[in-house]
């Protein structure tokens with residue numbers, strides 16, 4: 302009913318709008334004023350966490366994209382090697398696991414069969430499993446050694462939005478907590494990140510307030526045959542997430558690439574007028590990443606692409622090469638997905654609406670996939 306949708310036409314629109322609150326609720330009570338994390342709910346002891354010598358993340362779809370981003374954060378902040386794999390591939394390749402492996406299973410529903418089978422396999426090999434989940438008491442957390450709940454509230458639309466942002470928050474918290482219990486030196490970078498996590502709800506709100514041009518652009522692209530998404534570093538999984546949203550909602554061909562891979566093949570796809578969305582890393586963080594992506598934008602534009610550039614406020618270097626410029630608030634490199642994903646959700650939702658598709662219930666899809 303309209304009341305359930307809180308006045309929005311679709312659950313997806315409501316859930317996109319709820320993201321600042323979902324992120325704030327997921328942070329609530331977990332970071333102290335001194336910047337120290339309290340995750341007492343994790344039933345894995347500090348001594349077990351200190352013994353961990355490898356992290357393996359398993360998940361599907363959007364949750365897998367959250368896992369890809371988590372890998373960058375975990376390895377950078379804790380120096381523990383981290384792998385991430387789609388759950389449906391995991392157990393069939395005989396992965397190397399033992400009692401020093403921490404497996405993180407990410408799932409909104411907690412009922413995804415592929416993820417459940419992956420975690421059962423991991424536990425049989427003696428690994429400890431931590432679930433990141435949005436559904437209290439569902440099967441995945443019940444079968445795990447520990448759980449960190451995301452507090453997105455019920456997500457009804459098939460296309461995941463607010464659950465994804467809260468999965469990112471949970472992954473950042475786990476990475477920071479691993480660093481904390483293992484005595485990683487808390488330098489200025491990490492303290493700044495912890496503070497910035499607290500600012501994320503405000504940043505997301507700012508993005509939501511500036512989405513009208515994105516909706517307009519989406520409507521103008523309703524007849525496009527294909528859209529490409531490019532990113533580097535954590536912008537790469539964000540690009541994949543943008544493409545997945547477009548596939549499931551607008552039934553359009555879309556692909557997300559690592560921008561550096563362009564020249565190894567995908568650049569052959571670029572033709573006059575092809576819309577290409579580029580997620581630009583902050584020029585302040587690792588500026589080499591930024592320089593490289595600016596040349597990627599130039600390369601595709603020279604070949605006729607219509608460039609849709611997502612870049613932080615104040616990044617002027619990209620402006621001359623952007624046919625459409627979407628601004629996001631300045632953040633640190635690793636936290637950018639919390640803001641850069643939002644325009645991609647809005648873009649896909651509006652494009653699907655323009656095509657007359659059923660936004661909350663795309664064809665052929667179920668909210669949780671309970672078969673392998």
Ligand code: AGP
Pocket residue numbers: 361362363364407408409410411412413416459460461462549668669670
């Ligand atoms: C996301 O928009 C999808 N509908 C889908 O990829 C989903 O993220 C995936 O099936 C995993 O679901 P889960 O988080 O409930 O395990």
